[in-house]
Amino acid sequence: MAEALAASEKPLPIGSAGKHSGGWWGVMALIATEGSLFGYLLFSYFYLASQAEQHWPPEGLPRLLMPGINTALLLTSSVFVWASERCLRFGQPRLSLAAMAAASLLGAAFVAIQLGEWHSKPYGPSANLYGSLYFTITGFHLLHVVIGLVILALLLIWIALGYFDHRRHAAVTIGGLYWHFVDAVWLFVFSALYLFPYLG
Amino acid sequence: MKDAVETPSDRTLARIPEVGSAPIGSDAERHLSELWESAPGWRGWLSTVDHKEIGLRYLVTSFIFLLIGGGEALIMRVQLAGPDRHLLTPEQYNQLFTMHGITMIFLYALPVLSGFSNYLWPLMLGSRDMAFPRLNALSYWLFLFAGLFLYASFPLGEGPNSGWFNYVPLAGLEYNTGPNIDVYALGMVLLGISTTVGAVNFIVTLFRMRAPGMSIDKVPILVWGTLTASVANIFAVPSVSLAFFLLWLDRRNGTHFFDPLNDGKPMLWQHLFWMFGHPWVYVIVLPAMGIVSDALPTFCRRPLVGYAAVALSTMATMLLGFGVWIHHMFATGLPALAISFFGATSLAISIPSAVAVFAWIATIWLGRPVFQTPFLFFAGFVLLFVMGGLSGVMTAAVPLDLQLNDTYFVVAHLHYVLLGINVFPVVGGIYYWFPKFCGRMMNETLGKWSFWVLFIGFNLGFFPMHVAGLLGMPRRIYTYAPNMGWNSVNLVTSIGSFVFAAGILIFLSNIAFSLKRGALAPQNPWDAPTLEWAVPAPPPPYNFAVIPFIASRHPLWEDRLDTAEGRSNLQEGYLLMEGRETLGTTALDAVPDVILKMPDDTYAPFFLALFGSLGFAGLLLDWNRFTFLMTAAAGLSLAAWMWPRQKLVQRLPGVNGVTEAGRG
Numbered sequence: 084m085a086e087a088l089a090a091s092e093k094p095l096p097i098g099s100a101g102k103h104s105g106g107w108w109g110v111m112a113l114i115a116t117e118g119s120l121f122g123y124l125l126f127s128y129f130y131l132a133s134q135a136e137q138h139w140p141p142e143g144l145p146r147l148l149m150p151g152i153n154t155a156l157l158l159t160s161s162v163f164v165w166a167s168e169r170c171l172r173f174g175q176p177r178l179s180l181a182a183m184a185a186a187s188l189l190g191a192a193f194v195a196i197q198l199g200e201w202h203s204k205p206y207g208p209s210a211n212l213y214g215s216l217y218f219t220i221t222g223f224h225l226l227h228v229v230i231g232l233v234i235l236a237l238l239l240i241w242i243a244l245g246y247f248d249h250r251r252h253a254a255v256t257i258g259g260l261y262w263h264f265v266d267a268v269w270l271f272v273f274s275a276l277y278l279f280p281y282l283g
Numbered sequence: 284m285k286d287a288v289e290t291p292s293d294r295t296l297a298r299i300p301e302v303g304s305a306p307i308g309s310d311a312e313r314h315l316s317e318l319w320e321s322a323p324g325w326r327g328w329l330s331t332v333d334h335k336e337i338g339l340r341y342l343v344t345s346f347i348f349l350l351i352g353g354g355e356a357l358i359m360r361v362q363l364a365g366p367d368r369h370l371l372t373p374e375q376y377n378q379l380f381t382m383h384g385i386t387m388i389f390l391y392a393l394p395v396l397s398g399f400s401n402y403l404w405p406l407m408l409g410s411r412d413m414a415f416p417r418l419n420a421l422s423y424w425l426f427l428f429a430g431l432f433l434y435a436s437f438p439l440g441e442g443p444n445s446g447w448f449n450y451v452p453l454a455g456l457e458y459n460t461g462p463n464i465d466v467y468a469l470g471m472v473l474l475g476i477s478t479t480v481g482a483v484n485f486i487v488t489l490f491r492m493r494a495p496g497m498s499i500d501k502v503p504i505l506v507w508g509t510l511t512a513s514v515a516n517i518f519a520v521p522s523v524s525l526a527f528f529l530l531w532l533d534r535r536n537g538t539h540f541f542d543p544l545n546d547g548k549p550m551l552w553q554h555l556f557w558m559f560g561h562p563w564v565y566v567i568v569l570p571a572m573g574i575v576s577d578a579l580p581t582f583c584r585r586p587l588v589g590y591a592a593v594a595l596s597t598m599a600t601m602l603l604g605f606g607v608w609i610h611h612m613f614a615t616g617l618p619a620l621a622i623s624f625f626g627a628t629s630l631a632i633s634i635p636s637a638v639a640v641f642a643w644i645a646t647i648w649l650g651r652p653v654f655q656t657p658f659l660f661f662a663g664f665v666l667l668f669v670m671g672g673l674s675g676v677m678t679a680a681v682p683l684d685l686q687l688n689d690t691y692f693v694v695a696h697l698h699y700v701l702l703g704i705n706v707f708p709v710v711g712g713i714y715y716w717f718p719k720f721c722g723r724m725m726n727e728t729l730g731k732w733s734f735w736v737l738f739i740g741f742n743l744g745f746f747p748m749h750v751a752g753l754l755g756m757p758r759r760i761y762t763y764a765p766n767m768g769w770n771s772v773n774l775v776t777s778i779g780s781f782v783f784a785a786g787i788l789i790f791l792s793n794i795a796f797s798l799k800r801g802a803l804a805p806q807n808p809w810d811a812p813t814l815e816w817a818v819p820a821p822p823p824p825y826n827f828a829v830i831p832f833i834a835s836r837h838p839l840w841e842d843r844l845d846t847a848e849g850r851s852n853l854q855e856g857y858l859l860m861e862g863r864e865t866l867g868t869t870a871l872d873a874v875p876d877v878i879l880k881m882p883d884d885t886y887a888p889f890f891l892a893l894f895g896s897l898g899f900a901g902l903l904l905d906w907n908r909f910t911f912l913m914t915a916a917a918g919l920s921l922a923a924w925m926w927p928r929q930k931l932v933q934r935l936p937g938v939n940g941v942t943e944a945g946r947g
Contacts, residue, residue: 094297095878098932103867103877105414105487112483112517120521123558127529127540127551135546209537212546219532219540237922246927246934250296254927254934 099253106257114264153196160189161266164259171252180242187235231265234258295936300857305828319824330884332416337423338402345394352386364777366765376761377444384447390430392567400509406815409494411826411865414487424892425477433470443467451541451552456534468527475524482513490870497833497873507594508573511601512566519562526555557608565604571708575661578715581811582658583650589642596635603632614688629679656730660711667703692752698745718804722821729793737786744779747772812837829856830866880931887924
């Protein structure tokens, strides 16, 4: 008890202060559960692929150029989100705004290219088992990117409204963490759907 | 204000929390009451984020589902009471046993425990609310709407009808063309969201919201149980949500995940379902075991024997619980190696379970038992737990399981486990905490009657099912021929089920009677050791007038236990009354870390849940525009919810002339 009392003699931060905030812990838990969701999706993919009797993927090995570029775009957007938070922390709200805008544009470009990829497939989700898996898994991810983009747009507005400075910007930390997750999980999706067939 | 913002030592961004006391009736106490009270009338009802209100709603709602599921069971028992009865058609029977399973397992068993934990956690942990009060409200509303959703088609004779584990291809479009399975599939995804957000709330609450000094080795076992269940939910629920979503895609959007004609694999369903399903079994029993571990010692007049062992065995059970799912699939022709591995883990799970059982027995043995109603329920639970555990070990043995698979033996086992380990602790827990919930004691005579009628009815009803199973009676048959040798066991089972129902009626009348006429309850009627008994009954809206300092596991028994750990201080502590505030502490040692600003009551969770659920209804009815509209509305509700508030110090106080006016 003496310890607890002693600890209270220093000022405590109030409200949503970075990693002290409940939201930071909450989004970590959200990432754990969303990560498992993608884990189960990829489990289903490998489970079905390992027992498939058709050619896998049916149209032959996937082309890597556009998906590769897209992967780079998404990872770069993560760097900008990280930079945006750093800028806020070092008292540069304008730079932060610019970085967040760049991240949003890169994210939007990813969505556009991914939709193009979908369009170029000669089959749809109901044509065969591979199509079902391909469109469902990338669709799940694309949905997460779109939600992430809405979050980035909100962060952009809030930074522009001057809501945050170096002391209070938990929303950017938390929203940014979610975006990093969406990008990191793409690496797993990309490896499973585009690189794994080359191993077979 | 402008000056204040530019000063680094601004009191709105950091301050030393004031220590003091706020006895009932003092100015400080009245101020706290005003801060934390919900508005009267329907406004407060729809917008409240008070964990006590939400916890009680969870309890009442899930108990109503229990009664509905029980009614379904009784109808089935009338049908099965004798051979060749035709009260129900096969299709009606299919829907009844499916809805019975869904209701009990998903709409009663976990939500009722969430009700206890929601109500009790902040009181046990010495906090003023859960970590995310609004998320808590959202989780309740989604649970309610998902329950209504799952029941939407049942009155029209189109309810889910392929059993609660819903195997494909029977649940696929080829054999099941109506809306029955779509309702189940989408309803489960919706319910999964509720479960997940609830679990996140419990996890963060445990790590952040404990009173200062309450290090991780001082929390009640109920907290360990619910924490373990919540962590499991985070990892297990996505599996079943995904399985149901893929099934819905297969049924309504032409994909081929489970479609054997196009390389899909029905076994994928079984894997995804049971990877969730078996951890779920522990999700719905571990918190109930926690109820017993916390409440039983009160009636044995001594602390629980082996606190650390019980806490660790709780987590060990869950850890092993993730590696046993294939014991539901022993008869599917999987390789012998896989089957032996999963059979071995299933047997191993009896070790941590036995640790807990021996801890309870030792607590009773070494204590001085007081034979009041809650004690009877908890002691009865121990007996039923052992019986359910024994039949569990039997079905974990592969050769025997091949014989018992899909017979009434399995039905007997799962009812011993689920009623024994869930319903008995829950009813005992309601007897125990009712004085805290409602400020009145429950009637002791009626209480003892309800226990003995329930206990006898339960064993009379479910024990003969073991025999029926050994005699070869398959589960899920709507009737049977008179010469099978199953007549008497089924008649006894049906009689027992009605005796059990009578016990529930006695319990309900006790509640109704005690709500009005029960003796007024003192603050700590059972002379219990834990923190929830240190607040008035029923607790004030702010829970604790001051955030207490905690020095031991039994803050209210420190004088007589004479622990070396020092004394807790419940009278003096942090006042924290500049708005709705509570203390955040560090994850392991519970050292004060942050002053948390807690949200006001808000409609956002209600609307988010409403629009979200309507979106699912749109998917079900194939109204694409409506679904899109509802998704957008849900998105707007979420954005309004997340909008950074000055009041919560999520953004800078008073800058750029952006005011907080007009926003809650």
